[in-house]
Amino acid sequence: MSATRIDGKAFAARLRERVGEYAARFAEAAGRRAGLAVVLVGDDAASQVYVGAKNKATLAANMASFEHRLPADTSAAALLALVERLNNDDNVDGILVQLPLPDHIDEQSIIAAISPEKDVDGFHVINAGRLSVGQSGFVPCTPLGCMMLLTDRLGDLSGLEAVVIGRSNIVGKPMAQLLLDANATVTIAHSRTKDLAAVVRRADIVVAAVGRPEMIRKDWLKDGATVIDVGINRLPPEPGQDKGKLVGDVAFDEASEVAAAITPVPGGVGPMTIAVLLRNTLVAAHRNAGLDVPDDL
Numbered sequence: 001m002s003a004t005r006i007d008g009k010a011f012a013a014r015l016r017e018r019v020g021e022y023a024a025r026f027a028e029a030a031g032r033r034a035g036l037a038v039v040l041v042g043d044d045a046a047s048q049v050y051v052g053a054k055n056k057a058t059l060a061a062n063m064a065s066f067e068h069r070l071p072a073d074t075s076a077a078a079l080l081a082l083v084e085r086l087n088n089d090d091n092v093d094g095i096l097v098q099l100p101l102p103d104h105i106d107e108q109s110i111i112a113a114i115s116p117e118k119d120v121d122g123f124h125v126i127n128a129g130r131l132s133v134g135q136s137g138f139v140p141c142t143p144l145g146c147m148m149l150l151t152d153r154l155g156d157l158s159g160l161e162a163v164v165i166g167r168s169n170i171v172g173k174p175m176a177q178l179l180l181d182a183n184a185t186v187t188i189a190h191s192r193t194k195d196l197a198a199v200v201r202r203a204d205i206v207v208a209a210v211g212r213p214e215m216i217r218k219d220w221l222k223d224g225a226t227v228i229d230v231g232i233n234r235l236p237p238e239p240g241q242d243k244g245k246l247v248g249d250v251a252f253d254e255a256s257e258v259a260a261a262i263t264p265v266p267g268g269v270g271p272m273t274i275a276v277l278l279r280n281t282l283v284a285a286h287r288n289a290g291l292d293v294p295d296d297l
């Protein structure tokens with residue numbers, strides 16, 4: 001048996017295409033483009049790459065992109081002042097402050113300063129609270145993208161056993177909420193879970209978000225499970241290579257022998273994150289402009 005490879009990259013491309021069409025209509029109706037502001041503090045190489053990719057994708061989807069690159073020694077006060085300026089800028093519908101921030105800046109206080117109506121990452125406590133009590137708000141991009149892939153594959157998730165491995169505020173917890181809202185039976189497992197392999201073996205749906213390269217092995221999986229791999233880990237380079245290989249939290253090749261379907265890394269969940277970010281930004285734009293949000297956005 002060999003699992004179906006869930007093509008997140010292709011799914012994301014279709015989503016970006018749809019967002020681009022709606023964004024063009026939005027610009028017509030509102031007399032301005034939907035706008036996303038991305039703030040990057042410091043010169044982390046991986047973050048530079050992501051921010052560049054977000055900028056390109058935003059423009060390609062007929063939206064305006066406002067990039068703010070600040071030096072690593074930027075003070076919290078200066079960053080807060082920028083966030084405040086973006087909160088009050090009518091051309092900015094979504095604000096994303098790239099994480100992680102340098103150690104001298106408290107991330108929670110910066111996220112708290114973002115207007116919840118512009119918090120397209122869904123990281124603000126107001127949006128986390130809305131998700132946990134079932135009110136509409138912004139849902140973090142990565143878990144929402146995972147849900148799109150899951151419902152596309154499986155349809156109704158009612159009664160399925162889902163195991164989320166990882167309990168972060170950004171992925172694990174909101175992922176569990178979304179699965180619960182979809183009537184799955186949800187377990188959140190983590191580094192202290194006893195007999196993690198046995199817990200995972202019960203799952204019809206496995207969402208791996210631990211950040212440990214290839215930790216989830218073939219013998220941890222139930223036959224026919226659907227596996228969503230959120231991990232993006234770079235292995236140390238082999239001699240003669242300058243960059244190590246990118247791998248997920250799941251040992252892809254061996255897991256493919258048991259799973260019914262599995263997302264690859266790269267080309268799985270990662271591209272969905274950016275596509276959903278654009279989608280959330282366009283939803284924000286409609287709300288900010290007092291326009292109805294299209295149903296299939």
Ligand SMILES: Nc1nc(=O)c2c([nH]1)NC[C@@H]1CN(c3ccc(C(=O)N[C@@H](CCC(=O)O)C(=O)O)cc3)C=[N+]21
Nearest residue numbers: 050096097098099100121266267268269270271273274
């Ligand atoms: N406020 C904030 N919001 C974020 O959403 C956020 C953030 N901070 N900080 C960093 C992480 C990381 N992140 C990724 C987005 C896309 C890919 C992606 O598209 N990856 C591709 C290519 C990976 C590669 O080649 O390097 C793939 O998996 O196929 C990966 C990672 C968003 N993040």
